[in-house]
Amino acid sequence: MPRKSASKTFHDAKSYFRAKATSVKAWELPKQPTTFAPDGTWTNIDNDVTPVERRIWGHWSLLGYWMSDILSAQSWEGASTVISGGLTYREALLCLIMGTFIIAIPISFNGSIGAKLRVPYPVAARSSFGYVFSRVPVVIRMVTALFWHAIQTYAGSTAMTQVIRAIWPSYLNIPNHFPENAGITSQQLLSHFIFWTVQLPFLLTPPHKL
Known part of the structure; x- marks a missing residue:
């Protein structure tokens, strides 16, 4: 039985990749159903209000996300660039801390609508741009x-x-x-x-x- 299952899996995978290589139609994805948009609208579930089962990010999740973004090679490169410009490591550290706090303000405002209304960025942008x-x-x-x-x-x-x-x-x-x-x-x-x-x-x- 396992051998037959493995053979079927291999056959399905072979057919899948063959279709991808020979047909443009095979690359088309099925249209996802949406809760809010009417039928025929070009949208998907990612443009819906975030369902309750996906609202799993908490305070520690957000903190960990932004810490992973800040504690990255690019942040270290930013510090080394400032130092190469003639500043000391203390001045470079101060510049990075101040810069991070400054950009945190617009980032927080930009994300507040999603945090309150649970809508994704493409949908939130419609309130300003149409x-x-x-x-x-x-x-x-x-x-x-x-x-x-x-x-x-x-x-x-x-x-x-x-x-x-x-x-x-x-x-x-x-x-x-x-x-x-x-x-x-x-x-x-x-x-x-x-x-x-x-x-x-x-x-x-x-x-x-x-």
């Missing part, structure tokens, strides 16, 4: 997220290089097949791909399950 033009801040947010993801992944790839180098020192000797003006080497691109592959499963985690 139904059609609310797509503009959403696109801006997407572009910002792409840049932030790229910066995070690059920083992670440099750390991945050091991890692999500590295990296999010869990793740094991988021949480079890119021209000098490419701005990246074969070894750096490999580290980038490895780190991107490692973080991909975490990126697929829904926000309410983080």
Whole structure:
């Protein structure tokens, strides 16, 4: 019985990937039902008011989320950049603390509508920009997220290089097949791909399950 089940699973997976490779229609996702929008509206459950079963974030969850955002390689790079500009480490630390408190004000105001009304950002933006033009801040947010993801992944790839180098020192000797003006080497691109592959499963985690 287990062998038959494994064979069926393999067959289903094979059919799935074959369809993805040969048909554009296979990439279309079924339309999710929504509680609020009328039939025919282009929306999904992520634009609904957050259901009660997904409201699992508490004070400690929010604190942990923002601490993980602040205690990151990018924050350390910010401090090192300030120090390289001529400030002492005490002045750099003070600048970072003040800057963090300043940006916390608009961030708190921006998130308050979602915390009170349980609506996602694309829906909240409609109150200021209207139904059609609310797509503009959403696109801006997407572009910002792409840049932030790229910066995070690059920083992670440099750390991945050091991890692999500590295990296999010869990793740094991988021949480079890119021209000098490419701005990246074969070894750096490999580290980038490895780190991107490692973080991909975490990126697929829904926000309410983080």
